[in-house]
Amino acid sequence: MFDSSSPWRACGLLFALTALIVAVSGAGRGVEDGLHALRDQLHLRPASGQVALVEMDARSLAAFQRWPWPRSLYGRVVTALSRAGASAIAFDVDFSARSDPKEDKAFGEAITASSAPVILPTFQQSGSREGGGTVENIPIPELRGRAMLASVNILPDQDGFVRAAPVGSVTEGLTRPAIAAILASSIGRNTQRVALDGAIDPAAIPRVSFVDLVNNPSLAQQFKGKSVVVGATAIEMGDHFLLPNHGQTPGVLIHILATETLLQKSSPTSFGPWIMGLLTLAGALVALRMKGGWRTAALAGLSAVVLVTPLALECLKLGTMEIAPALAGLAAAAAAAQIHAAVQALRRARMVDADTELPNARSLNATLAATKTGAVVALRIANYGEVHGVLGRDSAAELIRRVAERLQLASLTPVHRVGENALTWIDPTTDEEAWEDRVHAAAALLRAPILLDGRPINLAFGFGLAALAGTPRAALGRALLSADSALSRNDRFEKHTEDLERAADWRMELAAELDQALANGDIWVAYQPKLDIAGGGITSSEALVRWRHPRRGPISPDAFIPGLEAMGRMSDLTLFVLRQAMQDQAAWRAQGLSISVSVNVSAQLPKDPEFVAAVEALVAEYRPPEGMITLEVTESAAMQDPEAAIAALARFTEMGLVISVDDYGAGQSTLGYLKALPAKELKIDQGFVVGMAASRSDQAMVRSTIDLAHELGYKVVAEGVETLEILELLASFGCDYAQGWHVGRPVAADRFYEIASGEADQAA
């Protein structure tokens, strides 16, 4: 459940910093207030009803038609309320200026006569006198007699909303309680502010319109035993403030809400942001150490707890707390953890082979960079291309996975996929002899066939080993080179040596010299005759390239062709041989000798559209008669991308060329599969033919291949016919053509003409 790679410490630190900044700077104020208002909505409860409101509303204004109202009207209200048994009567109306003396007197007398205490307001204003300060406007003396005085100032927060009311005020050393403090008989320091309980619903405050009460004093009955506040609610009279959740609210209502808050003792004491911040941090540190889904769930749960805790406290009237810093810390830490996880996932993806989910070359390089001693072992799977071609990409990937699994059985872990058909691992020990033992053990593990889609696949593979030295890339390169070299020698294992590297250098050098060699005439074409076994004459030949190197002497095609293939230089060479073959064939034809010529085409070429176009241009230039030029391709030509290869081979047959399958029997494919190729000829690999004299099983193989090939409509050529005995066997099997030293060695074109025309003379 816990993820050790999670950067929980860093995320925790980020949490603490964010929370601290938000708490100290007040940046979370808006969110804090918004959440608080939301919570108030959630547990809204009615006012106690102990404080009532006499509204100087729009209707009253309209009824009395003049302003200010005659003061006797206020007197009538006091008298009505007092008679009805109200417990206190407070005014939120400015009486600091005199009006009509008769009216002032009537109101003053009503106050004096009232059995309920009457509270008149004082207003603090910024001083007009020199020196600034504040002054207090108090009611005129005619009214003040028995009345109590209370301050009615309201101080909105910076954002214009009123969230607290003063318990009192101090002006020039004189303390004055607020209306709410008097009505709730609350004792407190006069400068204190009481946070309004936003959950009290102002809609439940009993109220009556001023004009109705004046016209019908019996309406005051409902206020028996209650405190009553008289004040303006008409919008026209100003005196409105913004209240969270309630919008524009008359000041008088705010005094009532303050009173209710004090009466219900529900002004929430705030525990501040720190307790919640620390508890959440502790929770987050646990959550951040969890893995993926667990972490997300834990962080979400934690956020929910943070959000709900103040609601619970407020419902239970235990207080409130600030949660914005904790929430901000949580958000920052969660985001950081999320980003970290995403970056990690990306990094992992870069280190993993998409098809097999094995670690890739990048991952190997990273490991190698940190490894000082040991060896790199590489495994090249030679028939990967065939599996890919026949069974598809998914099965090929599956094959690689299975191979990796087997290797892991021998604790060769982790196995990296460093190329399509190449696996690698590091042998960390320094014991050079043990390296080879372990490679041989691995080779033994791969000997049994691998079952894929129900077919047993025999692996053709080579191992290479190189001691760690130099850059990781160089070590990997040396191991792969050794594996390829082992494969090319039909061996299972090769340890990297200086010689091998020199050979690789040599191949690269030759590739660089190719153009010059082609131009100089160092490269030329030999022709080896093929015997028409039934007809008994030389009617065809194979063109075989030769390189007479000025310094190195003659180089065998087996030595330079793999290098040129690896360097992608085979197109130029093949086109050279093909042009030469067409030229020589045309020259022989001009002299009356009709000989078909076969040219070898490397596996990767048929898929190269430029190569196909160049062949077409040559055909157009030399116009060889239909069927007289054959292209020899090995089965692997069609394995990697069968559709493209088959399409290209079909193009060649449309040009009048013949396709022949070279080295048949050396690879893995079956005749049935080859049927998909537009080939007319099959060349049985010389390995089987040379061995035929001594091996019954080779004989059986050659014989059954000839039979089956004939059934499928192929002509059959046997290569490696070194003796008369073999030729006779082949003749008895019904083989069509024989090629080999017994028939004739590869020779230059003019020599070939002499031999072939002589044979023709003999035959004639």
Ligand code: C2E
């Ligand atoms: P390959 O296509 O199988 O050519 C037949 C090889 O067998 C030739 O070797 C030939 O000299 C040799 N050979 C002929 N008769 C006998 C025999 O009776 N016994 C034995 N043991 N060997 C015999 P070479 O000329 O050294 O060519 C080697 C390979 O190089 C060829 O094998 C072919 O794969 C490749 N190659 C040669 N020329 C070209 C070319 O122009 N293009 C391409 N792509 N490959 C070529």
Ligand code: CA
């Ligand atoms: Ca050949």
Ligand code: CA
């Ligand atoms: Ca061959």
